[in-house]
Amino acid sequence: MPSEKTKPRSANKTSKATSSMRILFADDETHLQTLMRDALTRRGYNVTVCPDGLTAVAALEKESFDCLIVDIDMPGMTGIEVIERARELRPEIDAVVMTGKPSQETAIAALRSHAFDYLTKPCPLADIARMLERVAAHRDIKRQLAALQHRLHRAEGDSQLVGSGNAMQSVQKLIEKVGPTESTVLIRGETGCGKELVARAVHANSLRADKPLVAINCGALPENLIESELFGHCRGAFTGADAARTGLLEVAHGGTVFLDEIGELPLAVQAKLLRVLETGDIRRLGDNQTVQVDARIICATHRNLEQMVEEGTFREDLMFRINTFELTVPPLRQRTEDIAVLAEHLLRRHRSDGVSGQLFHPDTLAALVAHTWPGNVRELANVIEHAAILCDELPIAPEHLPSRFGERQLRKEIREADPMTLKEMEMLAIQRSLQRHGGDKKIAAEELGVSLKTLYNKLNAAEERRAAG
Numbered sequence: 001m002p003s004e005k006t007k008p009r010s011a012n013k014t015s016k017a018t019s020s021m022r023i024l025f026a027d028d029e030t031h032l033q034t035l036m037r038d039a040l041t042r043r044g045y046n047v048t049v050c051p052d053g054l055t056a057v058a059a060l061e062k063e064s065f066d067c068l069i070v071d072i073d074m075p076g077m078t079g080i081e082v083i084e085r086a087r088e089l090r091p092e093i094d095a096v097v098m099t100g101k102p103s104q105e106t107a108i109a110a111l112r113s114h115a116f117d118y119l120t121k122p123c124p125l126a127d128i129a130r131m132l133e134r135v136a137a138h139r140d141i142k143r144q145l146a147a148l149q150h151r152l153h154r155a156e157g158d159s160q161l162v163g164s165g166n167a168m169q170s171v172q173k174l175i176e177k178v179g180p181t182e183s184t185v186l187i188r189g190e191t192g193c194g195k196e197l198v199a200r201a202v203h204a205n206s207l208r209a210d211k212p213l214v215a216i217n218c219g220a221l222p223e224n225l226i227e228s229e230l231f232g233h234c235r236g237a238f239t240g241a242d243a244a245r246t247g248l249l250e251v252a253h254g255g256t257v258f259l260d261e262i263g264e265l266p267l268a269v270q271a272k273l274l275r276v277l278e279t280g281d282i283r284r285l286g287d288n289q290t291v292q293v294d295a296r297i298i299c300a301t302h303r304n305l306e307q308m309v310e311e312g313t314f315r316e317d318l319m320f321r322i323n324t325f326e327l328t329v330p331p332l333r334q335r336t337e338d339i340a341v342l343a344e345h346l347l348r349r350h351r352s353d354g355v356s357g358q359l360f361h362p363d364t365l366a367a368l369v370a371h372t373w374p375g376n377v378r379e380l381a382n383v384i385e386h387a388a389i390l391c392d393e394l395p396i397a398p399e400h401l402p403s404r405f406g407e408r409q410l411r412k413e414i415r416e417a418d419p420m421t422l423k424e425m426e427m428l429a430i431q432r433s434l435q436r437h438g439g440d441k442k443i444a445a446e447e448l449g450v451s452l453k454t455l456y457n458k459l460n461a462a463e464e465r466r467a468a469g
């Protein structure tokens with residue numbers, strides 16, 4: 001007999017959360033098929049009823065369900081086998097065993113197949129309804145988690161480390177070497193150069209990759225909060241601690257902790273952290289008990305820790321504890337060969353058009369490569385975001401870059417140049433503005449704050465000076 005599907009008749013007796021739930025019920029007892037179909041349909045569920053395991057698997061192959069309720073003893077295929085097949089076909093499904101012959105063996109088999117619940121027949125309808133409420137709540141949590149993961153992914157961008165130049169290749173090789181070890185890693189590099197991304201890559205290359213990576217920015221929290229954030233606290237541990245809180249080091253149990261900006265950690269917290277790193281024991285604020293935590297530590301800093309040790313602002317013993325393996329991410333200006341591919345990668349965060357065409361005008365790329373990027377890849381990401389907003393149709397032209405971008409570059413050129421006259425400085429500003437705007441004198445004049453006529457006069461005068469030698 002094929003599976004039978006019914007649409008909900010009324011959702012009166014069930015909450016809004018459960019009403020749209022799709023249930024697959026498989027049992028060879030015909031009176032139970034009728035009972036479940038009628039009772040659950042009346043309660044507003046979408047019910048599909050199957051007389052055996054094979055039909056249930058066929059239904060699972062065709063469509064998705066929120067909940068699978070199966071009898072254990074069925075002809076052709078046992079309920080546990082159906083659940084195992086459902087795990088492969090629909091990993092998100094919550095499977096419930098309903099058996100008339102409860103036993104330790106079937107209960108253990110249900111547990112091992114990660115069944116959501118185990119009910120025994122005859123099972124009152126009220127119990128089934130309560131179980132379905134819990135399935136609905138579980139489904140909502142899974143959806144919220146998926147939405148949060150999606151938002152996180154959007155906020156963080158993807159974790160792909162882009163760059164195939166020699167410098168990034170060396171970093172990549174070190175990541176692959178140190179990743180699978182349990183060593184503590186210290187990542188050094190200027191701000192915005194990709195230290196967090198490198199930390200994520202180390203974690204992804206580790207045996208803990210399927211466990212959480214908990215990132216903590218030690219510089220972003222005030223001194224009085226960082227301790228409770230790292231180690232957690234008991235209720236009433238300090239004024240305002242209305243509820244107990246698990247520290248992030250504990251949350252990362254089994255996985256990795258990324259301590260970003262470790263150089264910003266106050267000295268008192270440094271001492272506590274060192275104890276945790278040495279013993280693996282965490283004591284929540286206000287607690288007498290300790291908890292054993294197994295977390296791999298990755299740290300990052302843009303500060304000179306050796307100098308901080310000399311100045312007495314960073315503990316030497318902590319530095320030796322965290323720098324077992326060091327990885328330095330070079331600043332962007334030292335890997336200009338990666339700029340074009342990084343720019344394309346970052347543009348893809350905002351634009352999906354121009355798939356086959358050119359994404360950047362050659363003058364834009366030239367301007368990006370010429371820049372010295374004090375804010376590294378983060379600055380590049382911001383410049384690209386700005387350009388992606390301004391540009392209606394790809395490729396990105398120089399005029400889509402932020403105007404301040406060229407100014408900063410000009411200021412730097414002037415700072416670093418040999419002494420020059422005011423006239424030469426003026427010409428440098430004019431040339432850079434024209435370069436930025438693809439030779440468009442009208443836009444350049446506006447940017448420089450002079451009339452078009454004045455710009456022509458200045459260019460002609462410069463030409464005459466050059467001709468005169």
Ligand SMILES: Nc1ncnc2c1ncn2[C@@H]1O[C@H](COP(=O)(O)OP(=O)(O)OP(=O)(O)O)[C@@H](O)[C@H]1O
Nearest residue numbers: 157160161162190191192193194195196197377378
């Ligand atoms: N090699 C790379 N490939 C792709 N994206 C990168 C790369 N390096 C950095 N980014 C991007 O640049 C931005 C800054 O990177 P990240 O936060 O890792 O830098 P950071 O060195 O940790 O910064 P800070 O010193 O401020 O903590 C992020 O959006 C990141 O995705």
